[in-house]
Amino acid sequence: MTREAGPREEAPRSGSAAACAGPIDLRTWSAERLERVEQALSDWVVADAPAGLGEVMRYAVLDGGKRLRPLLVLAAAEAVRGNGEAALRAACAVELIHAYSLVHDDMPCMDNDSLRRGKPTVHVKYGEAQALLAGDALQALAFELLAPERESVPAPVQAALCRLLARSAGHAGMAGGQAIDLASIGRALTEPQLREMHRRKTGALLQACVMMGAACGAPDAKAQAALADYGAALGLAFQVVDDILDVTADSATLGKTAGKDAAQEKPTYVSVLGLERSAAFAQELLARALAALAATGLRDTRALHALAMMLVNRDN
Amino acid sequence: MTREAGPREEAPRSGSAAACAGPIDLRTWSAERLERVEQALSDWVVADAPAGLGEVMRYAVLDGGKRLRPLLVLAAAEAVRGNGEAALRAACAVELIHAYSLVHDDMPCMDNDSLRRGKPTVHVKYGEAQALLAGDALQALAFELLAPERESVPAPVQAALCRLLARSAGHAGMAGGQAIDLASIGRALTEPQLREMHRRKTGALLQACVMMGAACGAPDAKAQAALADYGAALGLAFQVVDDILDVTADSATLGKTAGKDAAQEKPTYVSVLGLERSAAFAQELLARALAALAATGLRDTRALHALAMMLVNRDN
Numbered sequence: 259m260t261r262e263a264g265p266r267e268e269a270p271r272s273g274s275a276a277a278c279a280g281p282i283d284l285r286t287w288s289a290e291r292l293e294r295v296e297q298a299l300s301d302w303v304v305a306d307a308p309a310g311l312g313e314v315m316r317y318a319v320l321d322g323g324k325r326l327r328p329l330l331v332l333a334a335a336e337a338v339r340g341n342g343e344a345a346l347r348a349a350c351a352v353e354l355i356h357a358y359s360l361v362h363d364d365m366p367c368m369d370n371d372s373l374r375r376g377k378p379t380v381h382v383k384y385g386e387a388q389a390l391l392a393g394d395a396l397q398a399l400a401f402e403l404l405a406p407e408r409e410s411v412p413a414p415v416q417a418a419l420c421r422l423l424a425r426s427a428g429h430a431g432m433a434g435g436q437a438i439d440l441a442s443i444g445r446a447l448t449e450p451q452l453r454e455m456h457r458r459k460t461g462a463l464l465q466a467c468v469m470m471g472a473a474c475g476a477p478d479a480k481a482q483a484a485l486a487d488y489g490a491a492l493g494l495a496f497q498v499v500d501d502i503l504d505v506t507a508d509s510a511t512l513g514k515t516a517g518k519d520a521a522q523e524k525p526t527y528v529s530v531l532g533l534e535r536s537a538a539f540a541q542e543l544l545a546r547a548l549a550a551l552a553a554t555g556l557r558d559t560r561a562l563h564a565l566a567m568m569l570v571n572r573d574n
Numbered sequence: 575m576t577r578e579a580g581p582r583e584e585a586p587r588s589g590s591a592a593a594c595a596g597p598i599d600l601r602t603w604s605a606e607r608l609e610r611v612e613q614a615l616s617d618w619v620v621a622d623a624p625a626g627l628g629e630v631m632r633y634a635v636l637d638g639g640k641r642l643r644p645l646l647v648l649a650a651a652e653a654v655r656g657n658g659e660a661a662l663r664a665a666c667a668v669e670l671i672h673a674y675s676l677v678h679d680d681m682p683c684m685d686n687d688s689l690r691r692g693k694p695t696v697h698v699k700y701g702e703a704q705a706l707l708a709g710d711a712l713q714a715l716a717f718e719l720l721a722p723e724r725e726s727v728p729a730p731v732q733a734a735l736c737r738l739l740a741r742s743a744g745h746a747g748m749a750g751g752q753a754i755d756l757a758s759i760g761r762a763l764t765e766p767q768l769r770e771m772h773r774r775k776t777g778a779l780l781q782a783c784v785m786m787g788a789a790c791g792a793p794d795a796k797a798q799a800a801l802a803d804y805g806a807a808l809g810l811a812f813q814v815v816d817d818i819l820d821v822t823a824d825s826a827t828l829g830k831t832a833g834k835d836a837a838q839e840k841p842t843y844v845s846v847l848g849l850e851r852s853a854a855f856a857q858e859l860l861a862r863a864l865a866a867l868a869a870t871g872l873r874d875t876r877a878l879h880a881l882a883m884m885l886v887n888r889d890n
Contacts, residue, residue: 304745307745307746307750307753308745308750308751308753308754308770308774309750309753309754309756309757309758310753310757311745311749311750311753312745315745358710359710362706362707362710365706367701367702367703367706368703368706385683386683387683387684387756388753388756390678390681390683390684390706391678391749391752391753391756393710394674394675394678394709394710394713394743394749395744395745395749395750397710397713397714398713398740398741398743398744398745398747398749399740399744399745400740401717401736401739401740402737402740402741402744404736404740405733405734405736405737405740406737407737412729413728413729413730413732413733414729416729416732416733416736417721417729417732417733417736418721420717420720420721420732420733420736421718421721421722421723423717424714424715424717424718424721425714425718427710427714428711428714428715428718429620429623429624429627429628429631429711429714429715430623431714433627433707433710433711433714434623434624434625434627434711435624436707437623437624437625437626437627437704437707438624438625440625440703440704440707441625441626442625454624458624
């Protein structure tokens with residue numbers, strides 16, 4: 259998002275969301291968690307899968323992604339004082355689902371993209387068959403991580419995590435949204451249709467991050483509902499910002515091909531609402547997310563608060 | 575398998591495997607279970623997924639497949655007197671994984687097959703993008719089925735089912751085997767290499783059927799180990815027979831393109847061992863499976879016994 263696009267330093271702040279001491283330094287908070295996530299991903303995405311498959315899987319995952327989703331999971335888990343091992347597994351599982359979806363979406367029969375995070379996409383580097391297989395294996399591995407043999411993650415938590423991830427990744431979530439996306443190329447969508455597409459395509463998995471983090475603990479029903487609202491608002495805001503960045507940022511900053519949506523005649527928030535109203539809508543959604551956070555009644559939601567601010571005000 | 579290929583009516587029978595009354599009539603036993611499985615699949619693979627995705631998913635699943643895997647799950651669950659709802663969910667979940675793997679394997683970048691069970695393959699009928707997405711959504715749905723919100727399936731059973739399915743579908747199982755398969759085209763494999771490929775590619779999921787059925791109950795360690803042996807032997811036997819049928823059967827009987835492996839220069843049991851030794855090996859594996867069944871100490875393994883006989887002695 260460019261400086262012109264919206265008042266990014268003026269997003270509303272919720273008082274109670276920072277109830278536990280002052281605001282946190284997101285950079286410091288993230289750095290410590292990212293180290294754990296990267297290490298865990300490197301440990302769990304094994305190189306010794308047969309016939310080079312492990313190498314392809316690692317290429318798809320260990321690529322300097324921003325890890326927004328794992329951070330969301332961990333922030334939510336910390337807010338509910340959840341089981342740490344469960345949270346780390348959930349964080350990595352969500353990232354594997356995200357990574358597999360990128361691999362498959364980049365394939366020639368889908369978005370046919372050759373650049374991702376500044377590197378050749380998986381099918382460009384390893385061929386389509388390996389890309390297809392690696393994506394499939396990454397999805398399976400995500401669920402494998404959530405259901406370890408060890409009892410350090412209680413079975414009800416394992417089951418809840420599998421349920422949340424499966425729903426958000428499948429036809430009711432990400433895969434369904436991608437189907438709408440494919441069908442909508444070259445068509446004009448209304449704002450509600452666009453919202454429905456994004457609610458599934460990217461929103462469902464982002465909301466699942468928050469709910470999976472929450473499932474690592476035992477928040478009451480009120481907190482759970484408020485966290486769901488937070489996740490829904492944030493998920494949509496994320497996509498609106500993505501649509502804005504596709505227009506305003508360059509490929510180098512994005513690490514992927516900019517202007518792609520317009521070139522492919524994909525309906526976006528910018529094409530439906532225009533740049534200015536899109537930016538205002540993103541800020542409105544941010545405000546909604548932070549209000550929901552305040553309504554959780556949880557003691558320390560500072561990381562969730564800071565992540566929402568960062569996700570909406572990012573420039574790549 | 576042709577009449578010439580092996581002594582198919584003379585496979586060894588285990589006495590104790592039929593300890594509970596006489597042998598069952600597999601046709602009658604199967605018919606009742608298949609009705610439940612077909613109904614459950616039709617209920618669970620929803621048509622209302624967005625943008626036609628549901629239709630594609632249903633086309634891929636509700637296609638008159640033999641449902642060998644669901645029957646194996648149900649037979650194993652009955653042998654351990656397991657939770658009925660868990661068993662039905664596991665049976666359908668395994669079939670969804672199988673169905674997704676066929677959709678992806680048939681795609682142009684993999685086996686490029688246009689005929690499956692006598693009908694156009696999914697990508698031929700709906701296009702590659704929809705085939706890719708439908709496969710992805712089917713994998714997610716499999717795990718969704720295993721982790722229902724309702725407590726009629728205890729959380730430890732849900733978690734165990736997710737664990738078994740994820741491992742058998744991923745890099746250590748099916749996807750890994752497929753990677754070996756791809757890498758082996760045009761290469762000569764030794765029998766141990768071929769066995770390793772098949773152990774992962776088809777064996778792992780077939781063994782998982784048995785173990786998932788078992789996980790619906792609470793067999794003791796001895797029974798569990800013996801069931802794992804049964805599943806491993808059966809899984810390999812299934813593939814050996816598949817390789818034989820690829821040579822001996824015609825496309826109409828198979829419902830898929832016969833002679834495909836040879837045309838693609840894929841190493842098979844027939845290419846490595848020859849037809850006669852392959853047939854003998856299949857019978858040896860059947861004997862091993864039935865011996866393992868006898869060693870379970872379970873009271874009624876008649877359905878598992880009959881299924882093993884049928885799987886090895888089938889002609890399509």
